[in-house]
Amino acid sequence: MMFPFLKTAITNAFTKPSTEQFPNPEAMGAPKYRGRIVFHSDRCTDCGNCIKVCAPKAITRTEEPAEGGKNITRSFDLTSCTFCSTCADFCDEGSIELSPDYHMVATDAKDLIVSGVTFKKDIAGKITCNLDGCIYCGLCMRNCPQKIITVDRKTKSWTIDHSGCVKCGICIGKCPKKVLSFQE
Amino acid sequence: MLKKFIDDSALKSPWIYHINTGSCNGCDIELVAVLTPRYDAERFGFKLAGTPRHADIVVVSGPITSQSKERLLRTLAQVPEPKCVVSLGSCPRSGNVFKGSYSIEGPLEKYVHVDVSVAGCTPKPEAIMEGLYKAAQILKEKREAMKK
Amino acid sequence: MLNITNILMLLFFVLVFPGALFTSAVGLWLAGVDRKVVARMQHRIGPPIRQPLYDFLKLLGKETIIPHAANKTVYLGAPIVGFISLAMIMLFIPIMGFTAVSGSADLIVILYLITIPGVALIVGGSSSGSPYAGIGISREMVTMMAYELPFVLVLLAVARKVGGGALVFSMQDIAAWQAANGSLLFHWSMIPAALAMLLVVPAEVGTQPFDVAEAETEICEGPLVEYSGAPLGLFKLNTAMKMFVMSGLFTALFLGGLGTGIVALDALIFVLICTLVVILCISTIHAVTARLKIEHLFKFYWTFVAGLALLSLILVWCGL
Numbered sequence: 001m002m003f004p005f006l007k008t009a010i011t012n013a014f015t016k017p018s019t020e021q022f023p024n025p026e027a028m029g030a031p032k033y034r035g036r037i038v039f040h041s042d043r044c045t046d047c048g049n050c051i052k053v054c055a056p057k058a059i060t061r062t063e064e065p066a067e068g069g070k071n072i073t074r075s076f077d078l079t080s081c082t083f084c085s086t087c088a089d090f091c092d093e094g095s096i097e098l099s100p101d102y103h104m105v106a107t108d109a110k111d112l113i114v115s116g117v118t119f120k121k122d123i124a125g126k127i128t129c130n131l132d133g134c135i136y137c138g139l140c141m142r143n144c145p146q147k148i149i150t151v152d153r154k155t156k157s158w159t160i161d162h163s164g165c166v167k168c169g170i171c172i173g174k175c176p177k178k179v180l181s182f183q184e
Numbered sequence: 185m186l187k188k189f190i191d192d193s194a195l196k197s198p199w200i201y202h203i204n205t206g207s208c209n210g211c212d213i214e215l216v217a218v219l220t221p222r223y224d225a226e227r228f229g230f231k232l233a234g235t236p237r238h239a240d241i242v243v244v245s246g247p248i249t250s251q252s253k254e255r256l257l258r259t260l261a262q263v264p265e266p267k268c269v270v271s272l273g274s275c276p277r278s279g280n281v282f283k284g285s286y287s288i289e290g291p292l293e294k295y296v297h298v299d300v301s302v303a304g305c306t307p308k309p310e311a312i313m314e315g316l317y318k319a320a321q322i323l324k325e326k327r328e329a330m331k332k
Numbered sequence: 333m334l335n336i337t338n339i340l341m342l343l344f345f346v347l348v349f350p351g352a353l354f355t356s357a358v359g360l361w362l363a364g365v366d367r368k369v370v371a372r373m374q375h376r377i378g379p380p381i382r383q384p385l386y387d388f389l390k391l392l393g394k395e396t397i398i399p400h401a402a403n404k405t406v407y408l409g410a411p412i413v414g415f416i417s418l419a420m421i422m423l424f425i426p427i428m429g430f431t432a433v434s435g436s437a438d439l440i441v442i443l444y445l446i447t448i449p450g451v452a453l454i455v456g457g458s459s460s461g462s463p464y465a466g467i468g469i470s471r472e473m474v475t476m477m478a479y480e481l482p483f484v485l486v487l488l489a490v491a492r493k494v495g496g497g498a499l500v501f502s503m504q505d506i507a508a509w510q511a512a513n514g515s516l517l518f519h520w521s522m523i524p525a526a527l528a529m530l531l532v533v534p535a536e537v538g539t540q541p542f543d544v545a546e547a548e549t550e551i552c553e554g555p556l557v558e559y560s561g562a563p564l565g566l567f568k569l570n571t572a573m574k575m576f577v578m579s580g581l582f583t584a585l586f587l588g589g590l591g592t593g594i595v596a597l598d599a600l601i602f603v604l605i606c607t608l609v610v611i612l613c614i615s616t617i618h619a620v621t622a623r624l625k626i627e628h629l630f631k632f633y634w635t636f637v638a639g640l641a642l643l644s645l646i647l648v649w650c651g652l
Contacts, residue, residue, distance in 0.1 A: 009373035019224040078303040079277035104303035193389035224376040234548030237560040264395035
């Protein structure tokens with residue numbers, strides 16, 4: 001007959017319980033905890049990377065025309081999300097953020113959808129490359145979310161399929177020689 | 185005073201039955217963690233019941249595989265009224281990463297009204313506690329509605 | 333004899349003071365204390381002491397489902413039979429100086445009555461027609477067999493000690509003897525029997541580690557698997573009342589004769605001692621152990637606990 005925890009049990013009975021206070025709505029997760037998604041719609045360039053990399057297809061995009069451009073609504077369905085943070089890692093502009101807020105409880109599933117509206121103005125021009133300065137490094141090709149740019153270093157060619165361009169401008173930002181631009 | 189006790193009893197003594205419909209076991213572990221000394225759901229009267237007949241709150245985790253669908257429906261039918269259904273994590277609500285798989289029959293909303301959804305993959309024990317507490321309040325409302 | 337006052341007195345005894353109402357109230361209090369103490373020993377805050385009352389009231393308000401395979405009369409009658417027998421036992425157990433009903437062989441009556449809640453559980457479980465209940469009732473039967481032997485040995489030791497040369501089975505005589513010669517717990521030859529009795533209490537009540545019959549994590553609460561609503565609440569109440577009856581029996585057998593003469597004060601002291609007994613032999617053991625297997629439980633009771641009781645019986649038989 002051995003009761004290894006008898007002493008612990010009796011000490012426990014006379015000490016303060018180790019239970020945490022509840023409810024505690026201010027409590028947050030650990031510093032890098034991946035909780036509720038915060039979407040900064042003002043920074044979004046509508047490149048579509050997040051939708052592509054999302055494994056559970058939790059992100060949806062709808063667009064409606066507006067004056068001088070269009071309003072793009074991105075919705076993050078938290079009841080579908082795995083909180084893997086891949087979308088945030090792939091977002092070049094840092095518009096998606098996984099906050100340490102874990103209080104994601106709702107009686108209505110609509111309360112668990114995070115969405116934001118981005119206004120995107122129509123850009124008349126197309127992406128063009130000033131081939132004089134281009135070094136054919138291929139960064140634009142690698143970073144293009146739509147994979148429509150083809151660069152070949154051997155034959156020194158730079159081609160783009162304009163029909164698939166979403167005009168996000170990531171290639172312009174990534175170009176080390178600043179030879180890409182929107183032009184009529 | 186006894187009337188107050190009777191009114192409170194639905195709120196203060198919700199028994200949980202947990203059903204795993206093909207979950208990865210993450211949510212299941214976190215649900216049990218809710219009963220550990222650190223979170224101690226028992227102080228609000230929560231208790232893990234062994235059978236659906238004793239349960240007030242049914243906690244469903246997992247994306248509802250075709251194998252478990254039949255069992256889930258039978259379990260839900262056996263819970264006496266008033267009852268409350270809580271979906272734990274992303275899977276029951278949407279299928280999560282298993283969405284579109286040939287063996288998934290979700291979402292849970294197709295079969296039963298989900299009273300509380302707890303989001304997260306997996307939710308933290310504190311979030312689960314919050315969800316269960318909300319479910320207990322809904323239980324009380326349902327009990328009062330049943331009386332009338 | 334049977335005039336109106338006597339009948340009213342008897343009704344009061346059965347329904348209110350040592351009977352149904354008092355027993356269930358104290359039983360719920362003891363169950364609440366048990367849950368709180370276990371929680372505190374596990375470093376938790378634990379439920380409030382009135383939690384079993386909430387559970388009971390909630391279960392009364394739930395829907396009662398009767399399975400198709402069940403025999404309705406037996407299914408619903410079993411918990412009521414258990415409740416009545418438990419309320420009856422309290423009439424025979426002296427609350428310090430006060431006994432509601434006394435006879436010459438109360439101890440035998442108690443011994444038989446105390447098996448009825450267990451039998452009710454078995455009958456109710458078997459009528460529900462669930463295979464889980466089948467496993468549960470077979471385990472419950474083995475548990476009953478396991479603790480009955482040491483229990484009877486303890487009662488024999490007490491009867492012999494009090495009777496001197498003969499066996500005395502009257503609770504009132506036992507109480508009177510203790511009032512004259514000091515509580516039985518303070519006679520060294522009875523200490524093994526008291527220890528054995530303390531170990532019989534949790535098995536009779538069915539708390540951890542002796543809850544093999546109602547193991548909710550492996551066989552879905554065994555005989556209770558199909559019960560819901562009010563009958564389940566009544567079974568839960570029965571468990572709570574069993575806690576009071578068994579700890580009360582321990583108090584009456586080993587700590588009797590401490591009364592003051594005032595019934596209300598006696599009852600208070602009695603309940604306090606019962607609470608201590610519950611904390612000692614139910615809560616503490618619950619907090620530090622895990623569930624046993626059924627064969628281990630049987631072996632434990634028929635060797636260790638029965639051995640303790642037998643030791644006491646031999647000592648008493650030798651006139652110590």
